[in-house]
Amino acid sequence: MSAVAKLTIPESSYNLASYNLLSPKSKSQLLIYLIKLTHGASVSLIIAYAVGFLILKPLLEQTASRRLDLLECVRGNLREFYLKAITKINYVPIVAIRRQNKLLADAAVQTESTGSKEEGERDPLMQNELHSRLKKIATFLQDSVRSYSMEGMSNYRSINYSIKDFQNKADLVYFNEDDFFLQDNVSSISNRPAGTKTRKKNIVVETKNEIRSIKGLFMSGQI
Structure with a gap:
């Protein structure tokens, strides 16, 4: 009898990856680029946060504290000056301004521009301003210019009658x-x-x- 040959199966035959043309370790270049970009952005963000928290924050706090100290010093000096001034002045008059027939005591800290803006909003056509100026002109003319009678003029009556006659005729025609x-x-x-x-x-x-x-x-x- 002839001997039966032994069949041997190699161990690599059970590896399915060997039958695939693509290597399992190969990855997309776009995915690799996105991963690297994400890692770089996260690292830069961490560095920026560390710089801001460890360097910028103390500098800003120091600047704010110095400004606060300066304001406190100025406030203290003003308070001392005020206390010294009121001891030497017996009477301090109240500063007020009249607006719309009312006395406003806090007008000492107000400027003229605020009042003009408020009046401009209430009177956009500036009729009150025009009325006040016309009143000033009328007062000046009454005080400075000599009054006269128009009837004392020689040709006033004839010209007045002619104008009225012409006006009546124009009204009748048109x-x-x-x-x-x-x-x-x-x-x-x-x-x-x-x-x-x-x-x-x-x-x-x-x-x-x-x-x-x-x-x-x-x-x-x-x-």
Whole structure:
């Protein structure tokens, strides 16, 4: 009998990765770049926080404390000056300003610009300012200029009558209210002979006559 040959299976045959063309250790370059970028950003953030917490924060605290000390020193000096001043002054007058018929005691710390802004908001057309200036001008003219009578002028009356006459004529020509109630009579226009004037009828009179005729018909029972 012929001997049966022994079959041997290598151990590497059970490794499935050997049948894959891609290496399991190979990774995407984009993923590697993102990971490195994230690591770099986190490291830089940690360094910035450490610098701010360990260096910048003490410097800012020291600057704020120095400013506070300076303000306290100035405040103390002002307080001492105030205490010395009130001992040497017997009477301190109250400073106030009148606005809208009211005395404001805190006006000593206010500027003129604030008051002008408030007045400008309340009176955007500046009518109060115009009225006050016109009043000043009128007072100055009354005190400084000699008063005179216009009727004492020689040509005042004739010129005044001419102006009034011209005004009346202009009103009659351009602003005659009778033209709104006058209407041409159509029947008279069709039947009138040539060369005669057309007689206009008054709409108000015609309306009154029609109302009276309708009232008469109601009173007589015809309607």
